[in-house]
Amino acid sequence: MPELDSKQSLPRKTCDHIFFVGFLGAGKSTLAKNLGRMFHRRYVDTDRLVERQQGMSVTQIFASEGESAFRRYETAILQDLALEQSLLVSCGGGIIETEQNIELMRDMGYVVHLDGDLEDSLRQIRRADTRPDFQSVNHARELFWHRLPRYQAVADMTIDIRRKSFTRVAYEVAELLLERDLL
Template sequence: MKLDQHIFLIGFMGCGKSTCAACLCRMTGAEQIEMDQEIVKRQGMEITEIFRVHGEEYFRDLETDLIKEIGNMEPMVVSCGGGTVLREENVALMKAAGRIVLLTAEPETVFDRVKGSADRPVLNGNMNLSYIKELMEARRPRYEAAADAAVATDGRTAEEICEEILEQRKEGSHGAR
């Protein structure tokens, strides 16, 4: 299936952006760009290392640079980082280049999915349910304002989630994105 515009997957850490983007690509034959992975490859450093050595702002600048580049690439499935939509500038660039799909998950689901990982510097030292709830609430308006559509992921497989994304896309082709 040839995409006519990018599909950006956004949402809180652990909602399944990276997993669902890969699944969407298997299902459609589209290409994926995984923003975190691309940044790691270019910097030759893991995300936690980038945060530790250069700080969060530096990482956020790398995200903005990459979003600008993606805007000029052939349409593909983009798995964003959980904080990519925190900058208005990024959201404007994404809106101009494609359709933004928000993946959601309850805090309990997120905690369950990410608790065994030390790869998310924002949660290191804060790996508990109450912090996840608090940060999710603080970020919720940003996610919702950026999204063209939303899909809940709790208790569903990546395939089920991707089918819904593709179904919405068909419906969207008659009117709103």
């Protein structure tokens, strides 16, 4: 989906959540936190919510119950978010792997795709052991190209994050969302 021009408006949704999607290391959690602080808006991270609910890390869930169980938990978390308003939601990199998750995000709010390079993402990953999707550089490359069209398809807005600081990305996203009266 092409980036929206600055004057184009978006239709209202059942909730007014802003969902941030993108590959591992794109800075989704940092962005949600920064925007939450800037605009005094609550932010959440779907991976952290699953961990809290299940009492295990994402890595432990993948190891003990498998990815399909994690995806079910992720869907349940999204369903719970329908009871709230005005959240900034950092989504796990694989949230777009489940069609129901895509439908839930579209119904509840607006999806912002943080579009970056694989190499940038790999540089941002400090601890591969905490990212069960990251098995090797080759696997990450395959996963990146598999997920990219899904991120693009779900996105209401796309932000190019290549060669930009987290601060610059936060300001660009804030400007885009303010122009559309979403913050």
